[in-house]
Amino acid sequence: MQANHLKRFDSLAGPLLVRLLPRRNKPAAAMAPGSALIIRPGGIGDAVLLIPMLRALQSAYPSCRIDILAEHRNAAAFEMCPGLHAVHRYDEPGELRAVLKKRYDLVIDTEQWYRLSALVARLVRARRSIGFATNERKRLFSDAVPYDLKEYEPYSFLRLLAPLGIEAPADLAVPFLELPAAARERATQLLARLGDRPFVAIFPGASVPAKEWGGVKYRQLAASLVLAGCAVVVLGGKGDEDVADAIARATGGVNLAGATTLAESAAVIEAAMALVTGDSGLLHIAAGLGTATVSLFGPSDPAKWAPKGERHRVFASTLPCAPCAKWGTIPPCEHQGSCIDADPAEVAKTLLQLLTELYGG
Numbered sequence: 001m002q003a004n005h006l007k008r009f010d011s012l013a014g015p016l017l018v019r020l021l022p023r024r025n026k027p028a029a030a031m032a033p034g035s036a037l038i039i040r041p042g043g044i045g046d047a048v049l050l051i052p053m054l055r056a057l058q059s060a061y062p063s064c065r066i067d068i069l070a071e072h073r074n075a076a077a078f079e080m081c082p083g084l085h086a087v088h089r090y091d092e093p094g095e096l097r098a099v100l101k102k103r104y105d106l107v108i109d110t111e112q113w114y115r116l117s118a119l120v121a122r123l124v125r126a127r128r129s130i131g132f133a134t135n136e137r138k139r140l141f142s143d144a145v146p147y148d149l150k151e152y153e154p155y156s157f158l159r160l161l162a163p164l165g166i167e168a169p170a171d172l173a174v175p176f177l178e179l180p181a182a183a184r185e186r187a188t189q190l191l192a193r194l195g196d197r198p199f200v201a202i203f204p205g206a207s208v209p210a211k212e213w214g215g216v217k218y219r220q221l222a223a224s225l226v227l228a229g230c231a232v233v234v235l236g237g238k239g240d241e242d243v244a245d246a247i248a249r250a251t252g253g254v255n256l257a258g259a260t261t262l263a264e265s266a267a268v269i270e271a272a273m274a275l276v277t278g279d280s281g282l283l284h285i286a287a288g289l290g291t292a293t294v295s296l297f298g299p300s301d302p303a304k305w306a307p308k309g310e311r312h313r314v315f316a317s318t319l320p321c322a323p324c325a326k327w328g329t330i331p332p333c334e335h336q337g338s339c340i341d342a343d344p345a346e347v348a349k350t351l352l353q354l355l356t357e358l359y360g361g
Contacts, residue, residue: 024139099124219247315347
């Protein structure tokens with residue numbers, strides 16, 4: 001079932017289904033889990049930002065067998081978190097049925113708002129369950145955890161471990177992603193034509209039009225980078241090939257859109273001096289690898305989703321209605337197309353200043 005169909009079904013049937021199931025009671029005593037199921041529906045970005053929590057759980061319980069219940073669209077992100085036992089897909093009925101037949105000591109639903117994953121967590125045979133207390137879904141967990149719309153998302157996910165006595169670190173350890181050796185080897189092959197030239201990676205894609213900056217603006221940015229002596233590598237999926245090709249042709253850059261897996265794209269980002277993109281899964285991958293970023297935000301709240309630290313710069317929309325996205329939904333708006341109003345010349349200037357600070361003149 002596609003993501004928008006899942007959301008529509010959730011909004012129509014979710015509240016009623018939640019009320020039909022009995023409440024989850026608290027366990028009699030806390031015990032170290034020997035097995036855990038972590039539920040993570042949604043996109044790539046959420047999956048990537050969940051990985052610090054998974055690493056903290058692995059560190060606290062080294063012998064715990066951790067399974068993931070993800071979706072087709074984000075399952076590949078968990079290739080960058082070694083040590084997981086298995087990754088199942090939430091939107092594949094056969095795999096979901098297989099998970100529901102198993103027993104776990106612990107289930108953690110990491111979905112922030114929608115109810116279907118909470119229903120799945122309630123149906124899983126587990127001694128203890130943890131999830132966010134954002135609506136009526138809270139009655140389905142033995143431990144319901146508060147959620148803060150202004151808290152950087154990795155810390156929100158780490159908050160789910162509080163009922164287990166695991167405290168969130170003051171600062172995220174970076175890098176928190178680990179790439180497969182084969183992905184790095186493939187990236188090296190794809191980048192061979194650049195020789196030793198330093199490069200900036202650009203990802204012009206977006207999940208919705210409101211998060212797009214536009215191919216013309218990315219081309220203007222890329223041209224400024226080339227004039228400053230930087231090579232440009234453009235990343236993207238199959239749907240980004242035309243825009244990526246136009247950027248690469250105009251600047252003599254390398255177009256890898258549609259040519260890489262998620263892990264291979266991550267390996268290219270790891271090799272880059274910086275990544276420029278909107279609020280996207282690749283942005284969060286760059287943050288998780290320690291690669292510098294310049295990010296362009298429209299409807300999303302940078303406080304919640306933008307990378308933090310001295311290696312990152314953020315352009316937030318100046319529209320009076322921004323940010324407007326909440327719980328993964330952008331409300332109907334009179335503005336057509338992109339909400340990102342950053343000037344390409346200013347973005348280029350900021351990026352070049354950042355590169356000078358990090359790498360010298």
